[in-house]
Amino acid sequence: MSRKSKRKQATQDAPAPQAPARSGGISRRSLFIAAVAALLLAFVSGALFYSSEKAQAAQRLAAKNRELLASAHSPSYGNADARVHIVEFLDPACETCAVFYGHVKKLMADNPGRIRLSTRHVPLHQGSEHVVRMLESARAQDKYWEALAAVFAGQDRWTVNHRVYPERAWPALEGLGLDLERVRREMNAADIAARMERDAADARTLGVTKTPEYFVNGRPLPRFGLEELQALVREELRSAYQ
């Protein structure tokens, strides 16, 4: 008897005799551990492969449809000659959009004159298209950015648990110097509807299904996240203003 099998026998004395720990040459334990490792490896490599494929597909899609990103009709903010251009697809009722808006403003303030922001509207929440109409209508009075900031700031009063109460958004626009009667009168104009349709069509073409979605100089975020956005903006700033 080899020394090895002697050792095996010693460890096997503990369990019940009808439950031998060996089966067909490899021990049950190593079979189990190998299976756990194989399954986890398959999952992790599958997940990494899938997400990198997805990021690349998004990049290709954005590169192919670059001219759709910021159409001339989009509201634009900041230095028109800035070499870094952020295009943001947003929904006024989206909480993450409201949170990220402050961070984007801070990025712009930290790099004065170097970043331009354009917004596109994707009202994914039911009822939020009413608020988009209000914002679009405020543009005619040159108050779009003030209105957007106010709507985001008061968001928790007109969006509760992802449910939009469009009428409650009106008080947010008070005190901005807007003629609210005119906003109401003009918000159903045909050109506003056409712009909203254009935004929706471009979002579909670019594969934007969630908000906020950012494109920095035509490049989508590799993965959604504030740090990813800040890193992408830093990278573009570096290559534009070396």
Next chain:
Amino acid sequence: MSAPRAPGAAAPHPSDAAWLLVFACWLVATSATLGALFFSEVMELPPCTLCWYQRIFMFPLVLLLPMGLFPFDAKVVRFALPLALAGWLVSIFQVLLVAGWIPESIRPCSQGVPCSEVQVEWLGFVNIPLLSFLAFSTMNALLVAAHLRSRP
């Protein structure tokens, strides 16, 4: 002509087959669990209500079955089979729903993702509810076989 067995090595025993059957059942449960997590967490497909019920019956088996494997305890079938059977029933219900054999009015999902919606389809007929049904069917068959094999 097999070589003489070392004294410590196992002689063929009925519980060997039963162990392998329970192990195979664990493989199916774990693959199905990771697959479900892949669909929801990696591909970001939102799970419908019926999917959640099937998950409730599938996920515990990943941890429960190994408890009966080390050391082998044929009683594990007693504890695993009710979960596998319940999940199987839910999966049958959803397959019928997707096939359209269960009418609109008794569909249980009115909010979120409709359970009759097919989000992924391969070869024209393989969808996620069918995969779940196949997994639960295999697991029930394996557990019943393990039960029969481990009887003295």
